[in-house]
Ligand code: SF4
């Protein structure tokens with residue numbers, strides 16, 4: 036089947052990330068050694084290699100399994116691809132009776148399967164919700180990808196993107212001058228449409244907030260409407276903020292390739308810049324995995340952030356930020372502005388199953404919904420089995436958002452699209468609100484293939500952008 | 513001969529289990545990875561763990577039938593094990609009188625649950641696909657233990673006094689003579705086999721679950737810096 040397998044990375048993608056440029060000579064031995072090393076470094080991996088009882092509860096939970104019907108896409112079976120190797124080289128049973136416990140050599144066949152199936156996992160963690168032991172296949176996919184990178188077998192798309200972040204500063208490879216131009220253009224546009232001078236400042240030292248957003252927000256539709264939404268919120272609240280040309284990317288593909296070192300290096304740009312610009316707070320825009328990395332890992336990777344204002348959580352999600360301002364009465368929304376829309380919300384996996392917003396558990400579900408309800412009159416939930424922690428991935432996460440994997444993306448989107456179609460038919464839904472740049476890009480491309488118009492997709496802050504009343508009330512600081 | 517095997521099994525179990533736990537213990541959890549929504553405080557985590565261990569919460573969400581079979585088996589097994597303490601404790605506390613009947617009924621439930629799980633493993637194409645010889649073997653072994661136990665309970669009653677003194681001798685490392693009842697010896701041998709494989713098999717989920725970072729971590733990475741011991745950088 037075409038487009039179910041990623042393109043291999045070449046020398047020019049791999050070496051800038053300190054990975055071998057081509058498959059190393061003694062790759063089998065090196066791979067097994069790397070696995071051994073990782074078992075000692077990651078408790079999750081060690082425990083998850085041992086304790087799966089193969090109950091099968093996770094089997095039908097993966098959207099790629101549901102979409103492709105390929106048994107290797109059952110989370111348990113995907114993990115078995117690595118476990119087989121683990122058993123063969125690291126357990127007495129696998130060394131003595133490989134057949135009986137299904138232990139496998141780390142040979143060419145196994146490697147090819149790894150390359151295929153560990154790049155058919157969007158690391159969405161849906162399987163981990165239903166597993167009696169919380170076995171997180173995302174952790175296992177990440178580990179397998181790191182092992183492959185260590186022996187010079189990389190995935191072109193993800194490694195290329197990480198390279199761009201290091202050399203240019205963001206995933207899309209937008210250079211500083213282009214960024215300046217775009218922001219200028221958007222400011223003019225905002226002035227034309229609203230009659231107000233709404234700023235989108237770049238590299239402004241001493242601003243209160245450093246806003247870090249996925250670079251797609253600067254250049255792609257429908258992402259830009261959310262960007263304008265953020266700008267209006269800051270404007271209306273009277274809080275100074277800035278983007279950074281050096282740290283112009285929130286996304287962190289280091290997570291997708293499982294590399295701790297890369298994750299750390301990519302995140303460091305942001306911590307460094309926040310210090311340089313002497314901001315008091317960091318706010319993260321609408322991006323699922325970016326938020327996971329920021330929320331869960333920044334403090335570990337680059338903390339402590341003791342130079343920031345301790346009155347605010349570090350970092351803060353833009354939804355948290357806007358929601359809080361709204362609660363304090365700093366914003367005025369005209370809900371009727373969104374009356375042509377009947378809205379549903381897609382919980383993006385990395386937000387839903389790997390992060391939080393607000394102070395209490397589950398705030399990541401409530402806050403975006405509260406924001407939607409504050410900005411639109413018509414809101415409908417999709418089937419309960421497909422929202423909140425049970426949400427289905429859009430099909431493009433985990434570094435799979437590439438045309439190389441188009442067939443997989445279409446099939447992986449199927450469970451989400453099915454639930455969406457239902458509310459479109461039954462409740463007249465015509466807008467899916469999102470807080471993930473990858474989800475937006477994925478749906479934008481995939482929904483039309485299912486007969487759903489592209490315009491159905493948009494950010495939560497695009498709703499804010501429509502509804503917010505500029506100048507309606509003085510903002511508070 | 514039996515005594516030798518029995519001691520080997522007991523020691524393998526104790527040290528093997530300890531060794532696996534030590535492996536989990538010493539591996540660091542470099543990053544915060546709880547599956548959310550997760551508790552934001554320690555007591556919440558204890559509660560989450562308790563519901564997982566006592567009620568198999570996540571499995572219930574995952575698959576009702578598997579939950580039913582699995583829960584029946586595990587709950588019954590727990591009761592059976594408690595009842596079996598009567599063969600290892602001297603003098604016997606009074607409370608044991610009350611769980612006698614419950615324990616015996618649990619024996620039936622346990623075999624029923626196991627049978628269900630085995631049939632399901634064969635029957636459902638998905639689980640058949642993921643099952644290896646070892647998966648069937650462990651179920652079969654547990655079933656055989658259960659069935660021999662039930663046979664002793666309902667059909668061929670062995671000499672309990674003789675068995676109890678042997679068992680007491682075994683677990684206190686004072687040596688023991690092989691009991692005369694053949695059915696018991698078979699039952700005992702099967703249990704020893706289970707003890708041998710336990711630390712090297714998926715049965716380690718018994719200890720491993722407590723080390724699962726997605727379940728045992730507090731969701732508070734913004735409030736408290738979580739330190740990765742192998743990447744302390746400046
Ligand atoms: S639900 Fe967990 S234990 Fe069951 S098969 Fe899946 S990964 Fe293994």
Ligand code: SF4
Pocket residue numbers: 096097098099108109110113155156157158159160161162163172173176428
């Ligand atoms: S993490 Fe998501 S994509 Fe990966 S195996 Fe689990 S359910 Fe499937």
Ligand code: SF4
Pocket residue numbers: 157158159323324382383384385386427428429430431432433471473474
């Ligand atoms: S792209 Fe969106 S839906 Fe897909 S894994 Fe990421 S957060 Fe989940």
